[in-house]
Amino acid sequence: MKHSKSEKQIAGEKATDYIKDGMVVGLGTGSTVYYTIKRLGTLVKKGLKIEAVSTSSATTKLAKSLGIPLVSANDVSRIDVTIDGADEIDPRFYAIKGGGGALLYEKIVATISRKVICVVDSTKLTNQIGRFPLPVEVVPFAYKHVLKKLAKNGLEATLRLNEDKKPYLTDEKNMILDLRLGRIESPTELADWLNGIPGIVEHGLFIDLINEVMVGEKNLCKILKR
Numbered sequence: 001m002k003h004s005k006s007e008k009q010i011a012g013e014k015a016t017d018y019i020k021d022g023m024v025v026g027l028g029t030g031s032t033v034y035y036t037i038k039r040l041g042t043l044v045k046k047g048l049k050i051e052a053v054s055t056s057s058a059t060t061k062l063a064k065s066l067g068i069p070l071v072s073a074n075d076v077s078r079i080d081v082t083i084d085g086a087d088e089i090d091p092r093f094y095a096i097k098g099g100g101g102a103l104l105y106e107k108i109v110a111t112i113s114r115k116v117i118c119v120v121d122s123t124k125l126t127n128q129i130g131r132f133p134l135p136v137e138v139v140p141f142a143y144k145h146v147l148k149k150l151a152k153n154g155l156e157a158t159l160r161l162n163e164d165k166k167p168y169l170t171d172e173k174n175m176i177l178d179l180r181l182g183r184i185e186s187p188t189e190l191a192d193w194l195n196g197i198p199g200i201v202e203h204g205l206f207i208d209l210i211n212e213v214m215v216g217e218k219n220l221c222k223i224l225k226r
């Protein structure tokens, strides 16, 4: 029996339509972009010539296993197109990312990309972001002080743990605090405030970074443009 594709697979695969010969491509992280990377691997085997910048050790491992040529962010002067997922995204394309812990490299790669395409299933669309806990990457040296500062300002955060109940560490060996906000009234104000706290390396609020959203909806792919 043939299984129908999931919404993640529909969106993830469709995004490869944007990738052309000679491009430098940013590869996001997660279970939606997984399908982008798998399809890209097939296209590379068929002769597509690209170079890719990975946003995590997990993506690097997958891309390498598929024979996708990788370069580091420092080896390129720009990235033509980046394809990445999101945990939540609103109609302005403000997004929460970092559920998979790769927010720091993802944000850097998005910032140096000419175009960022977000691939999601229909459950990720929301009118107001904040229901998904906001990931904040902190240096281990200061994490308790950052937690205290957040609590003082009424923000409830928990230290992310791995399966062994030890602190989860990012590819940069930082920790992640997940902020339970419920709703974020002003994402820009919150982003600016978090950016000003010493010890915070990056947060998962992506504002004015995403150009297009590809949404898997039932068995179709809807393309949203700003």
Ligand code: 5RP
Residues within 6 Å of the ligand: 028, 029, 030, 031, 032, 033, 084, 085, 086, 087, 096, 097, 098, 099, 100, 101, 102, 103, 106
């Ligand atoms: C990883 C991310 C992912 O893009 C986000 O968590 C969405 O993942 P998925 O496609 O598996 O739902 O930000 O840091």
